Amino acid sequence: MQVEVFGREREIDESRIDADPATIREQVREYEAGERGTFDLEIEFPDGFTGSVMRAMMAIPAGETRTYGEIASDLESAPIAVGQACGRNPIPVIVPCHRIVGVDSLVGYGGGLALKRELLEHEGAALPGEP
Incomplete structure (x- = not known):
């Protein structure tokens, strides 16, 4: 399904979320509006390394970042x-x-670096390479 966040469409696999599309969209809207810092959705993680990385991502609080090296x-x-x-x-x-x-830049994001920057700024995270 498509969800819109900050004027950009993102494809998410709703089959991995135990909620109806309306609930998912509503929580994304609340996140975008600053009314929600975390999502209250039950997620089915893939098996293997991707699932492990996704669990590590979920452990990072809003407003914080980790480097690829730290997660690795x-x-x-x-x-x-x-x-x-x-x-x-x-x-x-x-x-x-x-x-x-x-370590010193945003690098890589499927939705584009402009959206990655906007999401991190929305959460109040310090951006790498910027004071």
């Missing part, structure tokens, strides 16, 4: 593997892959 270290993997798993995230925004950044 926690999962005993490589930063590039974490980046690839982020790219396979079937539930962007709700599972916050935008909170994973490079």
Whole structure:
């Protein structure tokens, strides 16, 4: 299904969320309006490494970021593997892959770096490479 956030459409796999599309869209709208910091949705994570990375993403509080290297270290993997798993995230925004950044830059986001920046600024996160 498509959801709109900050004027951009994002495809999410609603089959991995135990909620009806109206509830999912409403929670995304509340997030965008600043009325919701976390999503109250039951998620079915994929098996394997992608699911592990998605769980790590979910553990990052709104307003904070982690680097690909930090997540890789926690999962005993490589930063590039974490980046690839982020790219396979079937539930962007709700599972916050935008909170994973490079050491000194935003780098990589399926919705585009402008949306990644906007999501992080919306959450009040410090952006890498900026004071």
